[in-house]
Amino acid sequence: MDIQLLKVFYTTAQEGSISKAAQKLTFAQSNVTHKIQQLEADLQTQLFYRHNRGITLTPTGHILLSYAEQILHIIQEARSAVGDSSVPSGPLLIGSVETTAAVRLPNLLTKYHMDYPAVDFSLITGPSENHINAVLHYELNGAFVAGPVEHPDLIAEDVVDEELVLVTSVSHPRVDSIQDVELRTFLVFFSSCSFRTRLNQLLQEEGIMPNKIMEFGSLETILGCVGAGLGISLLPRSIVAESEQQGRIQIHEIAGKHAILKTVFIRRKDALTAPAMSAFLSEMRAQFNHAAEGSR
Numbered sequence: 069m070d071i072q073l074l075k076v077f078y079t080t081a082q083e084g085s086i087s088k089a090a091q092k093l094t095f096a097q098s099n100v101t102h103k104i105q106q107l108e109a110d111l112q113t114q115l116f117y118r119h120n121r122g123i124t125l126t127p128t129g130h131i132l133l134s135y136a137e138q139i140l141h142i143i144q145e146a147r148s149a150v151g152d153s154s155v156p157s158g159p160l161l162i163g164s165v166e167t168t169a170a171v172r173l174p175n176l177l178t179k180y181h182m183d184y185p186a187v188d189f190s191l192i193t194g195p196s197e198n199h200i201n202a203v204l205h206y207e208l209n210g211a212f213v214a215g216p217v218e219h220p221d222l223i224a225e226d227v228v229d230e231e232l233v234l235v236t237s238v239s240h241p242r243v244d245s246i247q248d249v250e251l252r253t254f255l256v257f258f259s260s261c262s263f264r265t266r267l268n269q270l271l272q273e274e275g276i277m278p279n280k281i282m283e284f285g286s287l288e289t290i291l292g293c294v295g296a297g298l299g300i301s302l303l304p305r306s307i308v309a310e311s312e313q314q315g316r317i318q319i320h321e322i323a324g325k326h327a328i329l330k331t332v333f334i335r336r337k338d339a340l341t342a343p344a345m346s347a348f349l350s351e352m353r354a355q356f357n358h359a360a361e362g363s364r
Contacts, residue, residue: 071143073107076100077115078136081129085122141206145340156343157186163199163211164191165262167287168331171306172228173212176355180348187344195260203334209345214262215330224332227356230304232266232329234320237297243320246274253280253299255290262329267302270326291317304329 080089080100090097108115115129125133164173169191181189192199192208199211204221217224234243243249256264271278282299284290290301291308295316302322311317321327333352335345 069110070107071139073103073110074136075140076103077107078133078140080104080116080123081125081133081136084124137205141339155186156184156347157188158342158344159188159190160344160348161190161192161208162348163202163208163213164193165196165199165213165331166193167230167263167304167307168212168228169193170287171304172331172356176351179355180351183351184344184347187347195258196262197260200334203336206336206339209339210333210335210348212331212333214265215332217332217334221337222334223337224334227331227333227352230306230329230331232263232302232322232327233305233308234322235291235294235301235303235308236318236320237295238315238318239297240300240318246270246276246322249276249278249300252278253282254278255282255284255293255299255301257290258283258285263302263304266326266329270302270322273326 076089076093076095079093080086083089083092086097086100086104089095090100093100104115111128111132113128114126115132116123117126173191177189177191180187192202196211196213199208199213200217200219200222202208203211204219212227215224215226234246234249236243241248254267256267258264280299282293284293287303287307290303291311293299294301295311305319308317308319312319339345341349
């Protein structure tokens, strides 16, 4: 099987369009079409349905896509392994939920950059669900996400436990029970946020129906609106502690299993642990183990 044909097929499937694939590969559209036809002839099967709206994968196309992703990744790993030296270098793409990136990672990333300047490090922030999918599809080398994560293709390593707290305005009465916030407005991130998922679980188990849930795209906006008395939120203590010290908001502890949210670092089991990743794992473990010991 020709690797170049496989790359054209994979890119076309990912882009969902021959024209977009041609643009990404800097090929003529006719060239992309011809190479796909070559691959279909070689495999003696149809890989795409052609219709007025463009193209979609056939059942056999879906099967080949999974293999193509793995084959192209293994080829890239082989090139990296042959070219790797003992000195960490080259690209390293790490994902993280935004709160972990803002509070837990700055010191780690600064030290890693100083120790290994030859590594082309990139940090991508976003929801846990997106990062898990990106790691599974070899788009990220690893990611900090909300745990637990159980998947046969992933290694999940515990990093830190975040304590979740209810956050209200300073003038709000003390909250001794989650029942005290019934019929209140809750301020949350969008649906893929792990804090919102945990809040939904808590409210459901307690049989609470808030009168309104308002979605926001940034932490600062949520904290500002909470401080103004618009509503209540559930957030990690680590990211709201400074606002509490400044007298902007008030923190209320919650009891039980919903009070702790694990952060884990995930990576694929079958991925090559290149020097850049090996060094990152060592730095990560040193920092978070030290932080855990310091909190005891």
